[in-house]
Amino acid sequence: MTGLRKRVTVGFLSIVCLLFFSGMVSLLELGHLSRDTGEILKANARNIELAKEMLDAAHEQNMALIRLSVFGDRSRDSLCRACMDRLENTLLVAQNEALDKSFLDSLAFATTELRIVTDNYLAYGDLRSGDSLAVSKNRPAGMPDSLGIKWYNDEYEALYGRLTAAIKNYMTSTQSSLAPRAEQMKKNAYRAVTPVLISVAVMIAIVLMLFYFMSLYCITPIERMNKSLGDWLAFRIPFTVKGDLKDEVLELKERIETVINQSKQPKA
Amino acid sequence: MRVEVVLRYVGVVMLFIAMFMLLSAGISYVSGVDSAFYPLLLSSLLTALLGAFPLIFVGRCEQITNKEGFCIVVGAWLVACVVSMFPYLIWGGEFTLVNAWFESVSGLTTTGSTILNDVEALPRGLQFWRFATTWIGGMGVVMFALVILPSMGRSKMMLSNVELSSMARDNYRYRSQIIVQILLVVYVGLTVLSTLLLKMAGMNWFDALCHAMSACATSGFSTKNASIAYFNSPAIDTILILTMATAGIHFGVIYATLTGKRNNLFRSEVTRWYLGMLLVGGLLIAVSIYAADLYPTFGAALRHGMFQFVSLVSTTGFATADSNTWTPFAVILLIFGSIVCACAGSTAGGIKVNRLVLSGKMMRAKLKLQQHPNAVIRIRLDGVIQDNEVLHAVMIYIVAYLMFILMGTIFGTMLGVDLTTSFTGSVASMGNVGPGFGEVGSMDNFSALPSGFKVANTLLMLLGRLEIFGLIQIFLIKWWR
Numbered sequence: 001m002t003g004l005r006k007r008v009t010v011g012f013l014s015i016v017c018l019l020f021f022s023g024m025v026s027l028l029e030l031g032h033l034s035r036d037t038g039e040i041l042k043a044n045a046r047n048i049e050l051a052k053e054m055l056d057a058a059h060e061q062n063m064a065l066i067r068l069s070v071f072g073d074r075s076r077d078s079l080c081r082a083c084m085d086r087l088e089n090t091l092l093v094a095q096n097e098a099l100d101k102s103f104l105d106s107l108a109f110a111t112t113e114l115r116i117v118t119d120n121y122l123a124y125g126d127l128r129s130g131d132s133l134a135v136s137k138n139r140p141a142g143m144p145d146s147l148g149i150k151w152y153n154d155e156y157e158a159l160y161g162r163l164t165a166a167i168k169n170y171m172t173s174t175q176s177s178l179a180p181r182a183e184q185m186k187k188n189a190y191r192a193v194t195p196v197l198i199s200v201a202v203m204i205a206i207v208l209m210l211f212y213f214m215s216l217y218c219i220t221p222i223e224r225m226n227k228s229l230g231d232w233l234a235f236r237i238p239f240t241v242k243g244d245l246k247d248e249v250l251e252l253k254e255r256i257e258t259v260i261n262q263s264k265q266p267k268a
Numbered sequence: 269m270r271v272e273v274v275l276r277y278v279g280v281v282m283l284f285i286a287m288f289m290l291l292s293a294g295i296s297y298v299s300g301v302d303s304a305f306y307p308l309l310l311s312s313l314l315t316a317l318l319g320a321f322p323l324i325f326v327g328r329c330e331q332i333t334n335k336e337g338f339c340i341v342v343g344a345w346l347v348a349c350v351v352s353m354f355p356y357l358i359w360g361g362e363f364t365l366v367n368a369w370f371e372s373v374s375g376l377t378t379t380g381s382t383i384l385n386d387v388e389a390l391p392r393g394l395q396f397w398r399f400a401t402t403w404i405g406g407m408g409v410v411m412f413a414l415v416i417l418p419s420m421g422r423s424k425m426m427l428s429n430v431e432l433s434s435m436a437r438d439n440y441r442y443r444s445q446i447i448v449q450i451l452l453v454v455y456v457g458l459t460v461l462s463t464l465l466l467k468m469a470g471m472n473w474f475d476a477l478c479h480a481m482s483a484c485a486t487s488g489f490s491t492k493n494a495s496i497a498y499f500n501s502p503a504i505d506t507i508l509i510l511t512m513a514t515a516g517i518h519f520g521v522i523y524a525t526l527t528g529k530r531n532n533l534f535r536s537e538v539t540r541w542y543l544g545m546l547l548v549g550g551l552l553i554a555v556s557i558y559a560a561d562l563y564p565t566f567g568a569a570l571r572h573g574m575f576q577f578v579s580l581v582s583t584t585g586f587a588t589a590d591s592n593t594w595t596p597f598a599v600i601l602l603i604f605g606s607i608v609c610a611c612a613g614s615t616a617g618g619i620k621v622n623r624l625v626l627s628g629k630m631m632r633a634k635l636k637l638q639q640h641p642n643a644v645i646r647i648r649l650d651g652v653i654q655d656n657e658v659l660h661a662v663m664i665y666i667v668a669y670l671m672f673i674l675m676g677t678i679f680g681t682m683l684g685v686d687l688t689t690s691f692t693g694s695v696a697s698m699g700n701v702g703p704g705f706g707e708v709g710s711m712d713n714f715s716a717l718p719s720g721f722k723v724a725n726t727l728l729m730l731l732g733r734l735e736i737f738g739l740i741q742i743f744l745i746k747w748w749r
Contacts, residue, residue, distance in 0.1 A: 010324050014317060025310065195310055195358050202314045206321050209275065213325040216272060244272075246327075 004218065004247040011210050015203060022199030029192030036185045050094045051171040057087040058163055065156060069148035077122060084115055103173040107166040114159045121151065221249045229256060274339045276326040281344040281409055282319025285351055286312045288400045296393025304359055304393030311354035318351065335748055341410050342734060342742045348409045349373045352401050359394055366719040373726040375401030376409065377733040378615060380488025380585040380702035383715045383722065387493050392474065398489050399478045406485025406615040407455050411448060454519040459484045462511040469503040483511040486615045488585025488702040495587040505571055505588055509578045513546055516582035516610025537650045542611050542621045546581060549605055550574035553598045560595045581605040583616040585702025587710035599705060603692060606701045617700030617732045619669055623662045625649065630659055668736050673698050676728050683718045697728040
């Protein structure tokens with residue numbers, strides 16, 4: 001490669017390329033990092049939202065069943081079924097969205113158990129023995145149904161407890177499953193910084209080299225030429241410039257020598 | 269000294285290394301763009317830019333002074349170690365700054381020690397890069413670049429003279445240009461042959477190539493956590509024993525043997541000593557471990573004993589067994605092998621058999637001189653009379669070598685490392701062997717050791733690879749007239 005301008009331009013272009021390159025790398029890696037962080041936060045929020053929905057549905061169904069079984073309020077039938085459907089639908093959504101489905105197995109089992117017991121009660125609750133039904137029908141208004149309480153205590157309460165425990169377990173387990181992703185994010189953060197640091201180190205080395213070469217091939221020869229030319233003009237000391245001269249600097253030196261030689265020749 | 273000329277030629281070596289990084293990125297791409305692709309590609313670009321930059325300003329230089337040549341060689345080794353860290357650092361995983369430096373130096377100096385607990389977890393591209401560093405280092409960073417890159421005229425001769433020690437040049441009767449070509453032919457030929465044999469013995473192509481590169485460079489890197497023990501194959505063990513033993517012989521002697529020249533394998537005194545040492549040492553270890561009931565049959569004891577001894581003497585460092593559990597006699601023989609190592613002019617490190625033979629002859633001469641004070645005794649090696657200057661250099665080298673091992677041991681114990689680990693770690697690093705004993709045994713690695721110990725060991729590796737005085741001189745360059 002020849003030509004001072006060309007050399008310096010290529011040198012600077014290399015630095016610009018490296019700057020651009022390291023900028024792009026950091027943008028790319030930070031983009032990855034941002035996306036991962038967003039995904040983790042989104043998954044976290046969604047998990048809490050689904051767990052809340054399930055807990056709400058279970059709670060409402062529980063309240064409706066208490067009204068139905070203890071106080072014989074048949075108007076709660078449909079609410080009970082609606083809550084059960086809501087719970088199951090939310091579970092289905094959670095199963096579709098979950099990264100690790102193993103956390104949902106116990107929850108699905110508890111929901112199915114609850115569904116069977118509730119459906120049985122809703123379907124066959126009125127087919128209790130004649131005596132007990134008579135007892136139930138003859139009780140004064142506002143008084144609790146002792147058979148209903150017994151059913152609730154013996155069959156339903158334990159299942160309800162198991163379901164809420166499974167929902168809470170789903171909530172905490174899913175949170176803990178986010179830890180490896182957070183660890184991966186930490187690695188990505190390291191990867192986002194390292195290439196940039198290496199690029200900066202390489203850039204520093206290149207800038208130092210550029211400074212050295214500019215000094216060696218441009219600044220120092222020009223300084224020497226200037227000094228030597230000054231010495232010639234002031235004291236007529238012969239014009240000599242030592243060092244490895246290249247391109248236009250070499251041409252400049254040769255032209256100065258030509259001018260000096262011409263000025264030494266006697267005028268015609 | 270012209271710094272710009274040094275920068276130019278170090279830059280040329282960087283371009284050469286960038287080429288291998290790109291090749292590793294290619295392997296990564298072929299393996300389904302694994303997680304190493306991007307770090308390797310990025311490292312390749314950065315290294316290429318760093319290497320190409322001086323070429324913009326500095327033109328070709330026909331004449332290089334001795335001092336410049338020396339700075340180019342040592343500078344290229346040091347810068348190569350630095351840029352080789354880039355893929356490891358960018359990839360992350362177990363590679364911290366110290367770990368990446370250790371792996372890089374260990375690879376280029378063909379030591380083969382590692383800080384990785386799970387080598388198999390590395391993506392294929394990065395695995396290949398580890399083996400590429402070791403293969404480049406096996407022949408010598410500068411020497412390899414000299415062969416591949418376009419002619420550099422007289423400067424090529426100067427650089428090859430600096431890279432090759434005087435002892436390594438002894439067996440060559442050719443010009444520098446030819447020597448470099450011979451080295452390449454033998455090195456590449458041995459690698460190709462070994463790859464084919466390992467493939468036939470049951471390895472897959474990738475493992476076969478990687479282990480062949482590692483064996484020919486006498487490095488000891490493996491693609492498996494359990495090293496060669498993973499394959500548990502007598503055929504693979506036998507092929508690797510032969511490859512490692514051959515890689516420990518002077519390449520000029522191998523070339524002379526293959527081309528029917530006079531200075532061949534059978535006439536070389538040093539090679540005879542080397543091969544004799546391998547046979548006797550391997551047998552003694554086999555007898556020792558068989559007598560201690562460590563192996564059910566003598567055949568199994570011979571297989572493992574011979575493999576471990578050849579592996580350590582050739583400075584490879586592959587393992588088929590945990591030699592930490594062997595008898596003290598076997599252990600001390602292995603340590604002796606790790607100090608002496610193979611022949612000059614091979615890819616091996618260590619004191620070298622040449623120096624051991626010469627020092628033995630000097631001792632014999634000293635005894636004779638005491639009996640006959642007026643006798644004129646000439647010391648010959650392979651029939652060539654050795655100058656007093658050479659003999660003097662041999663003794664100085666051995667003393668300096670042992671002194672650095674001692675210093676490494678003292679430093680290690682100072683950091684709280686136990687004596688066995690510290691001493692054998694220093695021996696293994698100085699000789700570019702790889703495994704030692706204790707916490708750095710054949711089935712262990714350097715990961716759990718203090719960072720200071722790791723850095724000290726990388727210095728020992730570089731000292732061993734650059735034959736001690738090479739690296740020391742760079743710090744005294746200012747006073748070099």
